Amino acid sequence: MEANRALITLLAVIAYLALCVGVGLWSLRRTRSASDFFVAGRRLGLFVTAFAIFSSTMSGFGFVGGPGLMYSMGTSSIWILGTIVISNIIVLNLVAKRIRLVAELRECVSLPDIAAARYGSESVRASVAIVILLGVLGYLATQILAMSIVLQGVLADAGVLENPSLALCVAISCSVLIFYSVTGGIVASVYTDVIQGAIMVVASVFVFVTVLGTFDGGLAEISRIVAVDDRAASGPWGTIGLMGGLAWFFVFGIGVAGQPHIITKFMMLRSMKELRFVIPVGVIAYSFAALLWIGIGFAMRALVITGGHPALATPDAASPEFLRTFTHPLLAGVVFAALLAAIMSTADAFLNIGTAAIMHDLPNAIRGRSLGNELAWARVITVLLAISAALVALYSGDLVALLGVFGWGTFAAGLVPVIAIGLNWKRANVLAANVAVASSLLVNFGLRSGFGFGTVRLPYGVDHGAAALLVSLLLFLSISFLTKPDPIDRDIQRVMEL
Amino acid sequence: MTRLMAVLLALCAILLGLLVAAVAAGAGRATPLPHPEYAPMLVGIDAGELGAPALAAYVAGIAMLGTMWVAMLIGFRHGHWIRRAVNAWMVGYVLLFVVLMWSFDAYAAGDTTIVLGFTAPTSLLVFGLTLAPWVPLIAITWAFEDAYFGLAEQTRFDEIVAQSRERRGASRDARGALGDSGRTGGGER
Numbered sequence: 001m002e003a004n005r006a007l008i009t010l011l012a013v014i015a016y017l018a019l020c021v022g023v024g025l026w027s028l029r030r031t032r033s034a035s036d037f038f039v040a041g042r043r044l045g046l047f048v049t050a051f052a053i054f055s056s057t058m059s060g061f062g063f064v065g066g067p068g069l070m071y072s073m074g075t076s077s078i079w080i081l082g083t084i085v086i087s088n089i090i091v092l093n094l095v096a097k098r099i100r101l102v103a104e105l106r107e108c109v110s111l112p113d114i115a116a117a118r119y120g121s122e123s124v125r126a127s128v129a130i131v132i133l134l135g136v137l138g139y140l141a142t143q144i145l146a147m148s149i150v151l152q153g154v155l156a157d158a159g160v161l162e163n164p165s166l167a168l169c170v171a172i173s174c175s176v177l178i179f180y181s182v183t184g185g186i187v188a189s190v191y192t193d194v195i196q197g198a199i200m201v202v203a204s205v206f207v208f209v210t211v212l213g214t215f216d217g218g219l220a221e222i223s224r225i226v227a228v229d230d231r232a233a234s235g236p237w238g239t240i241g242l243m244g245g246l247a248w249f250f251v252f253g254i255g256v257a258g259q260p261h262i263i264t265k266f267m268m269l270r271s272m273k274e275l276r277f278v279i280p281v282g283v284i285a286y287s288f289a290a291l292l293w294i295g296i297g298f299a300m301r302a303l304v305i306t307g308g309h310p311a312l313a314t315p316d317a318a319s320p321e322f323l324r325t326f327t328h329p330l331l332a333g334v335v336f337a338a339l340l341a342a343i344m345s346t347a348d349a350f351l352n353i354g355t356a357a358i359m360h361d362l363p364n365a366i367r368g369r370s371l372g373n374e375l376a377w378a379r380v381i382t383v384l385l386a387i388s389a390a391l392v393a394l395y396s397g398d399l400v401a402l403l404g405v406f407g408w409g410t411f412a413a414g415l416v417p418v419i420a421i422g423l424n425w426k427r428a429n430v431l432a433a434n435v436a437v438a439s440s441l442l443v444n445f446g447l448r449s450g451f452g453f454g455t456v457r458l459p460y461g462v463d464h465g466a467a468a469l470l471v472s473l474l475l476f477l478s479i480s481f482l483t484k485p486d487p488i489d490r491d492i493q494r495v496m497e498l
Numbered sequence: 499m500t501r502l503m504a505v506l507l508a509l510c511a512i513l514l515g516l517l518v519a520a521v522a523a524g525a526g527r528a529t530p531l532p533h534p535e536y537a538p539m540l541v542g543i544d545a546g547e548l549g550a551p552a553l554a555a556y557v558a559g560i561a562m563l564g565t566m567w568v569a570m571l572i573g574f575r576h577g578h579w580i581r582r583a584v585n586a587w588m589v590g591y592v593l594l595f596v597v598l599m600w601s602f603d604a605y606a607a608g609d610t611t612i613v614l615g616f617t618a619p620t621s622l623l624v625f626g627l628t629l630a631p632w633v634p635l636i637a638i639t640w641a642f643e644d645a646y647f648g649l650a651e652q653t654r655f656d657e658i659v660a661q662s663r664e665r666r667g668a669s670r671d672a673r674g675a676l677g678d679s680g681r682t683g684g685g686e687r
Contacts, residue, residue, distance in 0.1 A: 072540050075620050085631035093573035097647055105659055219615030227610050232542020235605050236619040239530040239542035242555050250562045276642040304536050311536040424572050425499055459526030470514045477507040491662040498651045
């Protein structure tokens with residue numbers, strides 16, 4: 001079996017891609033309107049919603065980037081995982097109920113729709129749509145790039161193609177993504193998410209068991225080895241330091257309430273009753289996936305230090321290298337499929353909300369109506385958006401990385417005040433909302449690009465997203481306190497009181 | 499709600515003030531270093547230059563937890579016991595953070611006790627700060643209908659939806675030949 005490791009992995013990946021195509025075909029008959037395409041006709045039950053939220057959050061970052069961070073920085077990224085429970089309570093309290101209710105009340109199909117309903121303003125709709133579109137392009141491009149790199153490795157290892165080009169792998173992976181996203185819209189997306197989520201949870205548990213077996217003494221021995229080599233790496237802050245860890249805790253803890261690919265899922269819930277268990281089920285799934293993040297990264301660090309594995313060329317190689325070297329071939333096959341699943345589930349969620357921003361929200365904001373025949377346009381724009389993101393991924397060089405890291409912080413800074421606070425606080429007004437969105441873009445892009453002069457480094461390794469979130473919250477709250485509140489539609493006001 | 503927002507504003511101002519003060523003082527410029535043998539693995543300098551002043555760390559940590567406390571109080575029925583429960587739990591959560599800081603002091607001084615697979619302060623992060631919010635989550639799930647959204651709220655919401663659709667239907671009829679604009683999210687003042 002060991003001799004056929006690469007072939008087994010390839011077969012697992014092919015089986016998974018075929019499954020995605022199958023779900024796309026199955027969803028085709030269930031997608032008859034724009035509402036079906038964007039919010040699954042508001043018919044999703046508890047488990048589908050919980051797993052859709054979990055899968056779209058735990059992207060390739062969770063399976064590759066996370067272990068990479070544990071490998072390179074020690075325990076620092078546990079501050080990101082440390083928000084798993086508290087951030088979900090915040091999402092439940094701040095946005096889940098309000099978004100679900102406003103979506104049903106006004107038949108909203110997107111987050112900018114919700115913003116327009118809350119503020120009664122097309123300018124807020126437009127600014128939210130622009131933030132989403134910019135973030136989506138970056139996130140989508142990075143997901144496509146990650147998906148293609150994984151596929152390239154799998155094809156090369158199996159010897160199917162000699163040096164498969166990145167462009168070819170982008171074409172193959174995008175074709176599958178586009179197929180099921182176009183045919184089934186969000187319906188295909190959420191049902192593939194359920195499969196993807198289940199694979200991720202099961203794979204994470206098995207991989208963690210493998211991790212525990214890499215050293216006699218398991219995790220305790222790994223911690224000891226890492227601490228002897230570098231005390232900071234095994235301490236509570238890792239190598240990023242105290243303030244950097246706390247900044248991650250803040251931006252991921254609060255910022256999750258502004259992530260459109262997560263919070264739009266609440267619009268799709270069948271009923272409010274289902275909301276009760278969505279968060280606990282999602283949190284349990286996250287917690288299992290966190291085992292893989294912590295386990296692989298930390299074990300690889302200890303293995304390299306003790307000479308059990310050669311030093312890695314890049315931190316992101318931690319996950320693939322561990323799977324190739326230490327796990328059973330069947331498990332490696334499943335995890336590689338899970339890795340692709342994690343990336344695709346995030347990509348399809350972004351594809352969907354990006355399409356809504358282009359064909360529904362921007363036309364509504366500019367000319368007061370969306371494009372005619374929304375379903376057909378949704379399909380066309382899904383294809384065009386995926387192709388544009390693929391081109392950005394292939395040809396934009398460093399821009400794709402900049403846009404990728406720009407995403408979470410911008411969504412957090414732009415949408416937490418406008419959506420999460422705004423849906424709960426009647427004093428929040430249009431001016432505050434637009435200024436918060438503009439500041440989120442300006443501070444994030446400004447700090448990360450230095451307006452052309454290179455990234456601005458904040459003291460103590462504080463994340464740029466945390467600074468942007470603080471600035472936008474401060475501006476949003478101050479302006480709302482200092483200026484007169486705008487009138488709110490009566491029905492929205494009453495929903496805000498529930 | 500306005501009081502909570504004022505608290506949130508104050509907490510954000512404190513946090514941003516600390517950041518601006520650090521920038522102005524040119525503090526915290528050091529970065530983690532490449533591992534001497536295994537780059538791109540990094541090694542920390544927490545016990546040295548990157549470690550922020552202890553008082554600033556306590557203030558920043560508690561202020562950050564404060565922002566989360568505000569966010570956790572929104573959305574519940576006024577006067578419900580869950581709000582008091584969240585307040586009490588948050589006091590315990592802040593104490594947990596303080597204990598983690600003390601535990602880190604001991605770790606920095608050379609104590610390498612391993613607890614449940616991690617060094618003691620890291621274990622407090624993994625099994626304390628990360629998992630402790632399960633307590634309010636279970637309480638919220640248990641009291642969901644009573645504190646968050648129950649039958650009474652559903653009935654009121656159904657009424658709001660019915661009235662809103664009736665008004666919008668009437669408004670659409672009045673627009674007559676202009677037809678449906680295709681706009682969603684809009685409404686009547």
